[in-house]
Amino acid sequence: MANKxxxxxxxxxxxxxxxxxxxxxxxxxxxxxxxxxxxxxxxxARIQNDYICRISHPEPGLPQKKFFKHLSASFNEQVSEVxxxxxxxH
Numbered sequence: 865m866a867n868k869x870x871x872x873x874x875x876x877x878x879x880x881x882x883x884x885x886x887x888x889x890x891x892x893x894x895x896x897x898x899x900x901x902x903x904x905x906x907x908x909a910r911i912q913n914d915y916i917c918r919i920s921h922p923e924p925g926l927p928q929k930k931f932f933k934h935l936s937a938s939f940n941e942q943v944s945e946v947x948x949x950x951x952x953x954h
Contacts, residue, residue: 868919868920871919871932871936872916872919875912875915875916875919875939876912876916878939878943879908879909879911879912882908882943882946882947882950883905883908883909885950886901886904886905886908886950887905889901889950889953893953896953897953900949900953901953904946904949904950904953907946908946911939911942911943911946915935915939918935919932919935
């Protein structure tokens, strides 16, 4: 397991790339729905804030290894969903 600082950097990097991808699609895509795009951008910001807070304050009673494994899996799942939504914004 990487340390908390590295996990936070990774989450910030991934969310920043998602944010940039949404902006690129909104600028260069063919007639993107701006309402959906704004909702995606705000959801990316919420995901980033949520996971950074969860890293800083792990759940008590759970072993750290299990907690961070579950955290990583759920983050990857949400990132995949956002990628799917970016591809389907029209």
